[in-house]
Amino acid sequence: MDALTDLLNGFATAAHPTNLLYAFVGVLLGTAIGVLPGIGPAMTIALLLPLTYSLEPTQAFIMFAGIYYGGMYGGSTTSILLNTPGESASVITAIEGNRMARAGRGAAALATAAIGSFVAGTIGTLCLALLAPQVVKLAIKMGAPDYFAVMVLAFIAVTTVLGSSKVRGLAALAIGLLIGLIGIDPTSGQQRLTLGIPELADGIDVVVVAVALFAVGEAMWIAAHLRRTPVEIIGVGAARMNRNDWRRSWKPWLRGTAIGFPFGAVPAGGAEIPTFLSYVTEKKLTKHPEEFGKGAIEGVAGPEATNNASAAGGLVPLLTLGIPTTATAAVMLGAFQGYGIQPGPRLLETQPELVWGLVASLFIGNAILLALNLPLAPMWAKLLRIPRPYLYAGILFFASIGAYAANLSTFDLWLLLVLGALGFGMRRFGLPVVPAIIGIILGPTAEEQMRRALQISDGQLSGLYNTWFSKAVYVVILLVVVVPPIVGRLRTPKKTNEPQHAEKGE
C-alpha cells in the first residue's frame, strides 16, 4: 500500500512538535474566527492567510489544515446557536440545530455536530489519502482538452447550483472571468485590461480579491443594514450527548459521510446538494418524524457529517487536478499559487512532503478539533456576543492588514475598496459571490488549457473534444444544464400556479 506508507511519512512530518503547534494554532484560530457571525470558512482562511506568509510552505499548509476544519466547525457552531450560517453548506444544519438550541438541547446539537464532523472528517480524509494517488494515475493521462472540459463543468455547476437565479449566477461568473483576465497574458506577453496601470500588469492577487469580495463586501453590506436591536443568543454548556443521542446519531454520521464524500470529490458541486440530500434521507429514515422541524438530532448529525465529508472530498480535485469546487477550496488554491505551487497531478510527485504532511495534518487537526470543542463550546458561544461595531471594525482592520501585507503596497488597499464595493453591489442585487471567485481563480488556467488543446490540434475546434474523457464530461455538463429544469417543470406546476392565484385574489 503505497498511499499508506506515504501517509505514515506525512505523519512523521506533521508530528514534528513545531508542526503540531502550527496545527493547534490553526485549529484554535480557525474556530475562533469561524465562530464569528457572518464569517464562513472561506473568509476565515482568507483573513488568516497573512499569518502564514513568513512560513515554509509545508508548515503553512499544516496550519491551513487546522484553519480549514476549525473554520468549518466554527461555522456550524454559529448556525446552531445563532441561526446565521456563514456558508451555504451550513444552512441545512441551522434548520434543526437552531431549533434544538432553542429547545434547550444546544449542548447535544453541538456535540453531535463536533463528533459527526470528526467521524466524517476522519473517514473522508482516509478516503482522500487512498483515492488521491489513484486519481493522479488517471489525471497524468489527462490532456489539455480533458482539463478544459472539467473546468467548464466546474463553471457550469457552480453557476447553476448556487443561488435562486441562474442569470445572476452567470453574471457573477462572467465578472469573475473578466477580473481573472486582468494582467499580462502569459502566452503572448500582451497586457490585457490593465488600463495602463503598472500594478495591474501582474494580475490581481487572489488573496486581495477573496478578502475584498468576502470580508470587505460583507462588512459594507452589513454596515448599511445593521440591525440595531440586539441579537438573541442562546447560552450553552459544555457539548455533550446522552446515550439516546448517540444511538440516534451514529447512523446519520455514517450515511452523511457516504453521501458527502463522493459529491465533494466530483468537481461539480460543493456541499449544498449533498447536505440537503442527507437531510431528506434522515427525515425519511428517522423513527421520530414528528421531531423534524422542531429540533431532531438526526437533522444535525447527518448534514454536519455530510458537510465535513464533502469538504474532505473536495480536496481530491483540488490536490490532484488543481480544480476547486467550493469557495474555501478556491481560496486554498489561491494560497497554493501564492507559494508558487500549482496543484495538479505532478504535485504528489514533486511535493510529496507537503501533500502528505497536509493530509496527515487533516487527521491531527480533526482530533485537536474534537478535543478542543467539546469542552470549549461555552467559550465559543460567548464570542457570539461580541458587539457588532467591534466585530465588523475588526473584519475591516484585519482585511486591510492582509491585503497590505501581501505586497506592502497601498495599491492593493485601493483595490480592496473597489472590489469590496463590487462585493457590496453583488449582495445588494443577489449576484452570488462564489461563481465570481471560481471564475477569477480558474479562468486563467482554463484559458491556458484551451489554448494548449487548440495548439495541439493545430486550430481544429475538434481538439477540444477529441478524447473519450472530454466527451463524457460534456455529456455530464449537458445533463447538469438540461435535467434540473425538466425535473423542476414536471414536479412543480402546482407550486408556480398557487402564488399567482393568490396575487390575483388580492
Add this chain to the structure above:
Amino acid sequence: MSTPSASTTRGPSTQGRSELGVALLLLVLGGWAVGDALRLPDVQARGPVDAKTIPLAVGALLILTALLLAVDVLRGGRGEQEAGEDVDLGHGSDWKTLGLLTAAFVANILLIDRLGWPVSGAVLFFGTTYALGSRHPVRNAIISIALSVGTWYLFNLALGIALPVGILKGIL
C-alpha cells in the same frame, strides 16, 4: 407588478431601475473587454485562439448576461438581497454609515505610508466603530491603539513582515 422575492420599502419601480443599472454595468464591462481585446495588436498565433479570443468571449458573455438580466428584470424578476442575522432588510441602505465607514477605510490608505500602521490602523478601527454606532470614545480609542500597535509588533517581530512604522519610528 409585484415583487415577491425582494422586500424593500422603496417602490418596485425604483428597485427595477437600479436592477437595470446592474445590467447596464454588465454591458459596460462587456464593452470594455471587447474594446480592450480589439486594441491588442495581432501576434502570430498557431490556430484560431490568440490573446484576443478569450477576452472577446468573456465580453460577449457579459453582454449576453446583461441582456438576459434586463429581460428578467423587465419581466418582474428581482435579485434576492443577501439576508443574515445582523442584517435588517426592512430599511434601505444606510448611506451615512457606509460613507463614514468608507471614509475611515480611505483614511487608512492615505495615512499608512505617511504616519505608519500603528496610527493609520487605529484611525481605521476607531472610525469604523464610530461609523457603526459605537459611542464609547475612550474605550474604543484604547482598543484601537492596542490593536494597531499589537498587530504591528506581531507582524514585524513574529511574522517578519515589515508594516510601516511611520512617525513612531524610534518609539516602537
